[in-house]
Amino acid sequence: MRVATKATHELKPVLVFDSGIGGLTVLREARVLMPERGFIYVADDAGFPYGGWEEEGLKARILALFADLLDRYDPELCIIACNTAFTLVGADLRAAFPDMTFVGTVPAIKPAAERTRSGLVSVLATPGTVKRAYTRDLIQSFASQCHVRLVGSENLARMAEAYIRGESLDDAAVRAEIDPCFVEREGRRTDIVVLACTHYPFMANLFRRLAPWPVDWLDPAEAIARQARRLVPPADADSHGVHADFAVFTSHAPDFPTRRLMQGFGLRVS
Numbered sequence: 001m002r003v004a005t006k007a008t009h010e011l012k013p014v015l016v017f018d019s020g021i022g023g024l025t026v027l028r029e030a031r032v033l034m035p036e037r038g039f040i041y042v043a044d045d046a047g048f049p050y051g052g053w054e055e056e057g058l059k060a061r062i063l064a065l066f067a068d069l070l071d072r073y074d075p076e077l078c079i080i081a082c083n084t085a086f087t088l089v090g091a092d093l094r095a096a097f098p099d100m101t102f103v104g105t106v107p108a109i110k111p112a113a114e115r116t117r118s119g120l121v122s123v124l125a126t127p128g129t130v131k132r133a134y135t136r137d138l139i140q141s142f143a144s145q146c147h148v149r150l151v152g153s154e155n156l157a158r159m160a161e162a163y164i165r166g167e168s169l170d171d172a173a174v175r176a177e178i179d180p181c182f183v184e185r186e187g188r189r190t191d192i193v194v195l196a197c198t199h200y201p202f203m204a205n206l207f208r209r210l211a212p213w214p215v216d217w218l219d220p221a222e223a224i225a226r227q228a229r230r231l232v233p234p235a236d237a238d239s240h241g242v243h244a245d246f247a248v249f250t251s252h253a254p255d256f257p258t259r260r261l262m263q264g265f266g267l268r269v270s
Helices: 024-033 055-073 083-096 109-115 127-131 133-142 156-164 171-181 200-210 221-231 256-264
Strands: 009-011 014-018 039-043 077-080 120-125 147-152 192-195 216-218 239-241 246-249
Touching (some): 014 055, 024 039, 024 200, 024 221, 039 055, 077 221, 083 127, 083 133, 109 120, 109 133, 109 216, 120 127, 127 133, 156 200, 171 200, 192 200, 200 216
Parallel strands (some): 120 147, 120 192, 192 216
C-alpha cells in the first residue's frame, strides 16, 4: 500500500543589493519580517564607492550586473539597499526587467518632514544622492514647508566600511563629516538627520556621541523591510526556503575581516 505524501515547493530567495556592506542594515530587518525566506546578499565592492561615479557609467554597470544576477539566481524580489543606486537607476531596472519586483531605498524625507518639530531637517548622504533630481523632487513633494539641508559626504561611506569591519576612526574626522548637518536658525535647531546611505546606521552610536546636540537619526531600514514583506507572497505550511543565505562580492576577493563579518550575519561567502 502506497502512502500519500504532500508535495512541497521551494520558496525563491530575496536578493539584497548594495555597493558595499552597508545594506546589511536592511538585510537584518528583512530577515526578521521574512524568516521563511533565504537571502542572497550582493555587494558591488568592485564598483564601491558609487558616489564618485559618472551617472551614465554607473547606470550601465548596475543594469549589466542585474542582467546576470537575475538570470543566475532567479529571486522572488530584489531590494536595492543603496540610495545612490536606486535614485539613479530604479526606473531603468523596472523598465529593463518588468517581471521582477524591485524595492528601492530613497532618502526618508517624507517621514522626517512629518516628525520634525523645529522644521530644520538635514539629509546626510553621498554626493551622488545629494545631486540627484530624485532627491530634490522628494523635498519639493513632501518637505516644502521645512528647511532641508543636503549634506553630501565624500568620505563617510568609506569610513563606515572600515568601522563595520572593526577599524577605529578618528573622532575629529567623523565630527567634520557630520557637523554640517547641525543648523541653528532663529532660535531653532536641526532635530532630525536622515541617514540617506545604508552604511551610516552602523555608525549611529558614534554619531550620537559626537553630535553637538541630540537629534533623531532616521534609519530607513525597517521601512524598506516592511515594504518588501508586503510584496513577497506569504508562504504556506508546505513551503520552505531554498538553500540561500550567502553573499556575493563582485571583486571575488573580500578580505578576511569582511568574510568574518558575513559569517556574523549568517552568510557564507560564495
